[in-house]
Amino acid sequence: MTLDQLPVLVILIPLLTAPLIVLIRTPAVVRLMAIAAAAASAFCAAMLVARVGEPISYHMGGWTPGIGIELRATKASAFVLALVTGIATVALLLGTRGTRLDVRGTSDRSDATGGQRSREHLYYAAFLTCLVGLCGMVITGDAFNVFVFLEISSLSTYALVAMGPRRRAFSAAFNYLVLGTIGGTFVLIGIGLLYQMTGTLNGPAISARIQEIGDPRTLHVAFGFLFVGFAIKLAVFPLHQWLPNAYAESPSAVSSFLAGTATKVIYFQLIRMCLVVFGADYVFGTLHFGSILGPLSLLGMFAGSLAAIYQLSLKRLLAYSSIGQVGYLTLALSLGTEDGLYAGLLHLGAHGVTKTGLFLLASVIIAHVGTDRLASLNGLGKRMPLVAFLFVVGGIGLIGVPGTAGFVSKWALLQAALAGDHLFLAGAILVSSLLAVMYVWRVVEVMYFREPPERAPLRPGYDWGALAPAGLLLGLSIAVGLYSEPICVYMRSAAAQLFAGGGAP
């Protein structure tokens, strides 16, 4: 009985916990509540992954889809849910010790207006609300719901980013808000035009109507608005300006969370929009979407990775690397084949896990060294050997060295490109991986081949609260790299299900 309620529980648990946290306020209690809520949500998502075969359709309030709102758990969406909730739990664990100093208003060190009163509960409430938005977007089958959840997650993200330790966090959050709102509104316009043409908001129902009405101009416009809206939120190359500042200036726990989840969820929306709502034939056949998305992805891969090479601080470097990695994701989609989609879903998971692990390590480093400037990390390999070693593990995961999850996904992407006779794309993937080698090597060089400074204050002892989750995630990446069979089989069937129209009834 309760098992039937799983799709809604994933959203409901954090949604109900967030206001409770605001009411309870006691820092020690709300921290535990937030972790418990995220973990419970992650548990539900994991159960969904285990149970889902045919798509699970959950009717909100017992109303049939079309009149009421439908939640749809497919193999792919259950996986994305598990990834998002899992990463949220891990990032919340991180927020429990020394790294909290990073968040404005939660430390003893009061800022200009914060006073001494702790505002930690607001941080956790915003965090859980953001989680609700992301999960809701993934699981809902209703187009307007996607917009609502998108805005829920975005609004709480703006607040979270603004909690960063420096004043630059405010301007980063504001710029993100302006661009994000434009993106969200574009999505809303697109949904409106879709509704106008089809008279329904239910994903599969829209899809069925689109096949009937042919190819009117309004559909082109709707697709354009939806794509640009999602592209802004996904940080597809020319629309990526908000991302580096938002990731680099937000508190460490928040950047770990966002880097692994926010863009991934939007990527999943883009996939669903292309394959489930509009249908692969229409998007890649009639609209030639691949020839728009492909070049943008290539530009993103190179521009992001090149910019990462020249960054002076660790978090900013990782943020630019994310833009490059988004390029791989969209490239996989732009191939318009099932193989490409399979590679994209694999890379979504691989990059989410690896990048979160790396950001967690960055936050450990910030907690101990006091800064993430590369110049201050000289000789970190001698001073914090474990952290530096884990960073190298994550770095080779980003590059895609065999034995890591990054390799599994990049290999799938290469195969998909070759299967479609795109030799040029395959070459571009290899060359851009070399750029990844360069930016990872910059960090390695600083950490291992430079002498540590003589007078270097370092907070003693390891922050296991942050190190253990990072080790866990990076270990997971290695484990998947060494034994990828189960996840590959799962992703194959998830991709097949999505490609067949999301298992529409």
Next chain:
Amino acid sequence: MIANLWHYGLVVVLMMTGLYIVIAKRNYVKKMMGLAIFQTSVIMLYVTMGKVTGGTPPIFVQNDDGTLTEGIVYSNPLPMVLMLTAIVVGVATMAVGLALVVRIKEAYGTVEDDLVTELNREDEARRHLSAAAQPIKESKS
């Protein structure tokens, strides 16, 4: 044809006005105003969509004996319901955005984009040049 579509023209004009203000104006408060106009244009797009020619408000019309009157054309209420949600979202966005503007004013002493960018650049330069002497303290803003 054109006579029936004039409201789309209105929507587009409003939309572009808003978008232009967001992009062209360097003052953060004005940017927020632009965003508000931009979002309002979408509300108009949806609401006009729900209008059915000759439609009455979507409340059941009953005969005297309580049965429903046949043959009544109703306007579509769904877009308006959706817009109630969108209005709430818009208000929340305004609240968060203006709160951020207030904090920017407190932290930078200005809400002009050019000046804030300039100050950010100075912060960054200070962070990377002078911090070598005192690695721990520099993270304080």
